[in-house]
Amino acid sequence: MQEINASIPVDKRLWEEDIAASRAHAAMLGAAGIIGADDAVVIDRGLAQIADEFAANGVPVDLALEDIHMTVESRLKELVGEPAGRLHTARSRNDQVATDFRLWVRTACERIDAGLKAIQTALLARADEHAGSIMPGFTHLQVAQPVTLGHHLLAYVEMFGRDRSRFADARRRLNESPLGAAALAGTSFPLDRHATAAALGFDRPVANSIDAVSDRDFALEFCASASIAAIHLSRLAEEIVIWASQPFGFISLPDAWSTGSSIMPQKRNPDAAELVRGRAGMLLGAFQRLAVIVKGLPLTYSKDLQDDKETVFGAFDALALSLAAMTGMIETLTFRTDRMRALAASGYSTATDLADWLVRENGLPFREAHHVVGACVKRAEELGVELSALPAADAAAIHAAVTPDVLAALTVEASVASRMSYGGTAPERVRQAVAAARAALEGTI
Known part of the structure; x- marks a missing residue:
């Protein structure tokens, strides 16, 4: 026992x-x-x-x-x-542990926020560095349209920004003091719960003594927020693993964040990224574990709640370590932009630009333009050439507007430069987005 x-x-x-x-x-x-x-x-x-x-x-x-x-x-x-x-x-271990736990989770939210801010800072530095570096954008892991590497990295800045917002919200909601609720019914002693709440940095006492000792929403919210952050880290880790593979060759990881093989001397394995990806499973499980613990508990306290802390502690440790590791990788990996640009130019990635041009300059309905360009791509595939090298006779046979001059202008540089819509991948837009994100980063939790 x-x-x-x-x-x-x-x-x-x-x-x-x-x-x-x-x-x-x-x-x-x-x-x-x-x-x-x-x-x-x-x-x-x-x-x-x-x-x-x-x-x-x-x-x-x-x-x-x-x-x-x-x-x-x-x-x-x-x-x-x-x-x-x-x-x-005038105190019970019920309100005592609830108070301790809220204080701990409050600090944990602040520490995770610092880790998220650090990875945002690292991503912004690399995004600024590569605002004009061209890479393929993917759908279904197939080359879709050219984008800039900076634009791609900024997507993760946005994700981690939402994570910070979730932890800030969780911290705000948990910042009420259970102390003084005693076992569950309050106490006959003339306590000043507002005084202890203020002394501990809480905004106010929890209003209901039963809720004060039984509530674990704050722990669930922490684990839920950690789970979503872990998903974002796992997606980034997956891309690092893919990009580091020989078929892609987009990045080179430093020795500090990779390992060799016990038998194959040429190997440089992205173990750190794989471990971050694996930790996401533990973090997703933490929320599920805690939800199962509390889902059937009658009010107020049951001993089941003793296991809530191990779950939250483990989630915090895993997330904090994953954030630190991923930040280190982002800061030190080498992007092979020549390889990225070469792949971006393959796979007919500028086909959409041709369709847009037919709509904009020739007044074709987009569906018709889509059909015309699809026919051009099909013919280029049959001939084994890029879209820009489609013979004039073949292009003219599909549509008179598709001339060699038009095809020759379908460069990946022109493609990304044209994406000037708000939130687009044009280098000018990327630099603006980096500046805006850096300004926003000065905010605190």
């Missing part, structure tokens, strides 16, 4: 939050006259000493003490004696 019941091996990570909440609670008890002012001072000094001890030596793990709350209280009793027993006045 002791082994399954004890949570101290996991919840010892809450020691800073537990001590901070206890100090706020003790100060409030003293100010409200619920305990003596002298006892409040003694308790605070003892808790400060425990914080110093844990910071220097780590948290001792004694399964008999069960959890971080009793570990702190036990040490406090050793240090200050009888006043330690007054600390838990």
